[in-house]
Amino acid sequence: MVGAKPSGGETVLEVRDLRLELSAKDGARLPVLEEVSLKVGRGEIVGIVGESGCGKSVLSLSVLGLLPPSIRVAGGGIYNGERKELHRLGEKSLQRIRGKEIAMIFQDPMTSLNPGMTVGKQVAEAIRLHTGASKREAEEKTVGLFRKVGLPRPETLYHEYPHRLSGGMRQRVMIAMAVSCQPDLLIADEPTTALDVTIQAQILKLMKTLREEDGTSILLISHDLGLISGVCDRIAVMYAGRIVEEGAAAEVLRHPAHPYTAGLLASLALPSKKGTRLHSIPGSVPALRERGPGCAFASRCPYAADRCLAEKPALRGVAGSAFPRSAACHLLGEEGGLANVGS
Amino acid sequence: MRRRINMTVGLLLVSMLFVLMLVSLFYTPYEPNAMRIADRLSGPSASHWLGTDNFGRDLLSRSMVGTQTAFLVGAASVAIGAAGGLLVGSLAGYAGKWADELLMRATDALLAFPGILLALLLVSVFRPSLLQTILAIGILFVPSFARVVRSGVLQQREADYVRAVRAFGAGHVNVLFVQILPNIASSIITTAALSFSTAILIEAALSYLGLGVQPPDPSWGRMLNESQTYLSAAPWFTLAPGVLITISVLGFNLLSDGIRDARDVRA
Amino acid sequence: MNYYFRRLFTLALTVVLVLILTFSVFRVIPGDPALAILGVEASQEQIEMLSEKLGTDRPMAVQLLEWFRGAATLDLGTSLRYSEPVSDLIASRLPVTLILALESVAIVIAFSIPLGIAAARRPGKAADLAVSVLTQLGLAVPSFWMGILLLLLFGLTLNWVPVSTYVGWDENPWLALRSTFLPAAALAIPQIAIVVRYLRTSLLEQLNLDYVRTARSKGLGDRAVLYGHALRNSLLPVATVIGIQFGELLAGSLVIEQVFSLPGFGSLLISAIGNRDYPLVQGLVLFIAASVIVVNFLVDLSYRWLDPKIKLR
Numbered sequence: 001m002v003g004a005k006p007s008g009g010e011t012v013l014e015v016r017d018l019r020l021e022l023s024a025k026d027g028a029r030l031p032v033l034e035e036v037s038l039k040v041g042r043g044e045i046v047g048i049v050g051e052s053g054c055g056k057s058v059l060s061l062s063v064l065g066l067l068p069p070s071i072r073v074a075g076g077g078i079y080n081g082e083r084k085e086l087h088r089l090g091e092k093s094l095q096r097i098r099g100k101e102i103a104m105i106f107q108d109p110m111t112s113l114n115p116g117m118t119v120g121k122q123v124a125e126a127i128r129l130h131t132g133a134s135k136r137e138a139e140e141k142t143v144g145l146f147r148k149v150g151l152p153r154p155e156t157l158y159h160e161y162p163h164r165l166s167g168g169m170r171q172r173v174m175i176a177m178a179v180s181c182q183p184d185l186l187i188a189d190e191p192t193t194a195l196d197v198t199i200q201a202q203i204l205k206l207m208k209t210l211r212e213e214d215g216t217s218i219l220l221i222s223h224d225l226g227l228i229s230g231v232c233d234r235i236a237v238m239y240a241g242r243i244v245e246e247g248a249a250a251e252v253l254r255h256p257a258h259p260y261t262a263g264l265l266a267s268l269a270l271p272s273k274k275g276t277r278l279h280s281i282p283g284s285v286p287a288l289r290e291r292g293p294g295c296a297f298a299s300r301c302p303y304a305a306d307r308c309l310a311e312k313p314a315l316r317g318v319a320g321s322a323f324p325r326s327a328a329c330h331l332l333g334e335e336g337g338l339a340n341v342g343s
Numbered sequence: 344m345r346r347r348i349n350m351t352v353g354l355l356l357v358s359m360l361f362v363l364m365l366v367s368l369f370y371t372p373y374e375p376n377a378m379r380i381a382d383r384l385s386g387p388s389a390s391h392w393l394g395t396d397n398f399g400r401d402l403l404s405r406s407m408v409g410t411q412t413a414f415l416v417g418a419a420s421v422a423i424g425a426a427g428g429l430l431v432g433s434l435a436g437y438a439g440k441w442a443d444e445l446l447m448r449a450t451d452a453l454l455a456f457p458g459i460l461l462a463l464l465l466v467s468v469f470r471p472s473l474l475q476t477i478l479a480i481g482i483l484f485v486p487s488f489a490r491v492v493r494s495g496v497l498q499q500r501e502a503d504y505v506r507a508v509r510a511f512g513a514g515h516v517n518v519l520f521v522q523i524l525p526n527i528a529s530s531i532i533t534t535a536a537l538s539f540s541t542a543i544l545i546e547a548a549l550s551y552l553g554l555g556v557q558p559p560d561p562s563w564g565r566m567l568n569e570s571q572t573y574l575s576a577a578p579w580f581t582l583a584p585g586v587l588i589t590i591s592v593l594g595f596n597l598l599s600d601g602i603r604d605a606r607d608v609r610a
Numbered sequence: 611m612n613y614y615f616r617r618l619f620t621l622a623l624t625v626v627l628v629l630i631l632t633f634s635v636f637r638v639i640p641g642d643p644a645l646a647i648l649g650v651e652a653s654q655e656q657i658e659m660l661s662e663k664l665g666t667d668r669p670m671a672v673q674l675l676e677w678f679r680g681a682a683t684l685d686l687g688t689s690l691r692y693s694e695p696v697s698d699l700i701a702s703r704l705p706v707t708l709i710l711a712l713e714s715v716a717i718v719i720a721f722s723i724p725l726g727i728a729a730a731r732r733p734g735k736a737a738d739l740a741v742s743v744l745t746q747l748g749l750a751v752p753s754f755w756m757g758i759l760l761l762l763l764f765g766l767t768l769n770w771v772p773v774s775t776y777v778g779w780d781e782n783p784w785l786a787l788r789s790t791f792l793p794a795a796a797l798a799i800p801q802i803a804i805v806v807r808y809l810r811t812s813l814l815e816q817l818n819l820d821y822v823r824t825a826r827s828k829g830l831g832d833r834a835v836l837y838g839h840a841l842r843n844s845l846l847p848v849a850t851v852i853g854i855q856f857g858e859l860l861a862g863s864l865v866i867e868q869v870f871s872l873p874g875f876g877s878l879l880i881s882a883i884g885n886r887d888y889p890l891v892q893g894l895v896l897f898i899a900a901s902v903i904v905v906n907f908l909v910d911l912s913y914r915w916l917d918p919k920i921k922l923r
Contacts, residue, residue: 064827066823066826066827091831091832092831095829095830095831096829097829098826098827098828098829099827099828099829100829103827103828104824104827106820106823106824106827108820111819111820111821112820112821112823112824113821113824114821114824114825114839114843115821115843116839116842116843116846116917117839117842125828125830125838126828126829129828129829129830129834130829174824177824177828448620448623448624448627449627451620451624451627452623452624452627452628452631453631455624455628455899455902455903455906456628456899456902457857457858457860457861457862457898457899457902458861459861459862459864459865460861460864460895460898460899460902463864463879463883463895464631464632464635464891464895465635466883467635467882467883467891468635468636468638540750544752547752547754547755548752548754548865551754551865551868552865552868552880553880553884554880554883567754567755567758570758571758571869574758574761574762574766575762575766578762578766581755581758581759581762584755585751585752585755585758585759588751588752588755589747589750589751589752589755590750592749592750592751592752593746593747593749593750596746596749596750597746
């Protein structure tokens with residue numbers, strides 16, 4: 001996938017060799033993302049997994065040009081379905097894409113809605129902005145959307161302020177707002193993290209339904225591999241600003257090619273593993289300044305060799321897989337890779 | 344960056360005024376109350392840098408001497424406010440329950456009064472004078488100091504080290520001065536600096552209204568009052584006292600902001 | 611409900627404390643109030659007459675009860691100097707002071723909102739720094755001196771406004787507005803500085819909240835986000851500050867009225883203090899303080915009512 005030409009038609013988003021840099025207060029330029037490439041096809045649900053601090057959220061914000069002023073695109077590019085270079089678009093053009101072509105749902109529904117505006121108005125505002133609908137038309141459409149995302153009493157709810165709604169209801173409002181203009185792509189940044197477990201499942205189910213009904217592509221970002229594994233078609237695992245493994249969801253889960261993915265899987269509390277001791281990856285994601293020349297995971301990797309500390313592994317195809325998949329690990333050079341060492 | 348500017352400019356202005364005040368104690372270009380009818384209402388010149396007033400008195404000398412009144416009123420009223428606040432605040436903090444409630448409601452009621460209104464009410468009791476101005480303004484400051492002290496007492500009262508000290512027989516007063524006051528020193532200094540500028544503003548307003556400092560004590564506020572009669576004939580008359588009031592208030596406000604900022608950084 | 615009840619209780623308590631304070635100020639003077647008013651040359655007969663008039667010949671508790679009863683029925687006694695009921699005097703001067711304060715509020719709103727926005731749009735940049743220097747100055751210049759300066763500039767030098775000729779609102783509203791514009795502006799300047807600082811902080815705080823990112827992700831432009839979302843939310847707390855300033859403006863007008871020779875509360879109170887007209891001083895101070903307390907109370911209530919976030923708390 002690396003280095004491939006952006007192809008139109010079936011792709012709604014392509015990120016190619018993206019490099020983001022943070023300008024630190026002392027003037028240093030620190031790489032936040034490096035060599036990140038990713039494709040989302042039409043109707044596809046792609047998951048991005050990793051611990052916090054891996055650069056998942058920054059990646060999602062960069063797609064819509066919502067990066068904080070201290071972070072800038074320093075290499076590579078972001079392209080939409082029509083192969084527009086999103087990273088080069090001016091603010092005005094981006095505004096036409098935000099909410100209309102690519103919409104976003106954020107982590108905390110408690111704070112992501114404007115507390116001083118009725119929820120209906122907040123959704124209708126997006127519709128009026130992008131479709132030029134009248135106030136009445138927008139209100140009718142909003143009520144319809146509320147019904148569609150499973151909100152009770154949509155007509156009355158329209159006039160409520162966010163504080164009257166539960167977390168799950170607010171996230172449904174956020175989803176209604178995001179899909180209000182039938183975007184090609186929905187980016188959901190930890191959409192269920194702030195919610196109860198039962199509500200989490202409902203929200204994920206709703207997103208799946210939206211894909212089935214409208215063919216909306218979804219980029220689902222989460223730290224919880226177990227949660228999104230059931231929803232995604234493909235999964236990309238991120239670590240310290242890089243994609244370390246990528247492939248079909250089922251494949252990645254069954255045969256992780258990267259030790260980090262394996263670690264994430266081992267730390268899951270799955271019903272099938274009842275009784276066994278829960279594993280957790282020792283240590284934490286290295287800070288931006290602590291990233292050395294080698295593999296960023298080396299300090300925490302149980303299989304790390306001298307080479308891992310000296311040289312960054314490139315993302316490359318994993319042999320012996322039914323679907324295209326890739327991983328960035330020196331162990332893969334050896335026959336069988338992780339599967340050999342692991343057991 | 345901005346923080347340091349507040350502190351630096353504030354210190355600079357205040358120390359400038361302080362030096363001016365010190366100088367005025369020993370030297371003024373003219374005797375501030377010496378009248379020379381021949382020179383009355385003359386504009387700024389080489390002999391009178393800031394011009395003269397309606398009695399031919401040198402405005403520079405009078406403005407310089409005015410710093411003494413401003414600093415005296417500021418320092419004395421802040422001292423009264425701080426002493427009263429210390430008493431009321433520590434009483435409320437230690438007594439607790441209904442005594443606390445009553446004292447705090449009383450400070451609330453005082454705080455509900457706009458400053459100048461309370462000052463006017465207080466000065467209306469006695470004949471206007473420097474002393475009564477200081478007293479009135481000082482009483483005005485008691486509630487805000489009381490609140491600072493009370494919150495300090497409440498915060499520290501439960502702290503372990505205070506209990507430990509009390510166990511060794513240290514009395515309330517000892518604890519108050521040794522343990523609590525050092526801890527709320529920066530809040531008290533911030534309040535004091537802010538009160539200082541408020542004192543200068545209110546003294547100026549009272550004296551402008553003729554209800555504050557009386558002749559022969561010098562006052563910028565009264566100079567402003569006198570200048571107004573001759574506003575069209577001698578517009579310079581109003582400038583010196585007004586500018587000096589502004590500089591003093593600005594200086595102490597900036598100083599207060601600067602101290603608060605410095606504390607916020609540390610916290 | 612509990613909140614409103616408690617708030618109402620504190621309001622009542624504060625008013626009572628203010629009543630006691632205004633009552634006791636003139637009773638703590640050593641010696642006879644009547645003597646203090648008339649001076650030492652007064653005859654015994656005169657003093658007794660005045661004592662009876664003031665009611666100071668009766669026991670303190672009776673006097674206090676009388677004062678409470680009078681306040682409740684808006685009977686604040688009779689002015690010694692004017693021989694008129696204090697409440698009538700207050701009513702006759704109220705329009706001048708009230709309208710001056712209201713005009714100032716209008717000026718505060720008109721200037722502080724654009725300045726606050728200008729400062730918050732690019733924090734740390736030139737406009738922000740300029741506004742911060744202006745607000746520091748605005749807070750430092752005594753408003754009565756600002757009044758004198760405005761008078762000097764616009765009245766005497768440029769001749770834009772009439773100087774020291776007050777025209778009643780019932781006579782010619784336009785002239786009345788013009789003749790009170792300068793004092794209202796002088797009164798407003800420090801308050802503008804306070805509101806600008808408050809609005810800047812409040813706006814920056816709002817602009818950092820998550821919902822602003824949501825609004826931008828919808829495709830709204832900077833202006834729409836600022837005016838449609840962040841500003842609206844930051845204005846609510848700012849509105850309460852402006853409401854509370856109304857009291858400060860009332861009090862500030864006491865001094866500024868002297869600068870412009872306006873016949874409002876200021877001149878009434880200053881002359882009452884000069885004449886030792888205790889009933890008038892007492893009644894007037896009570897009236898102003900009570901208005902300030904009640905206005906603050908109403909501002910607080912309306913904030914509770916307006917703010918959807920804390921509506922239920």
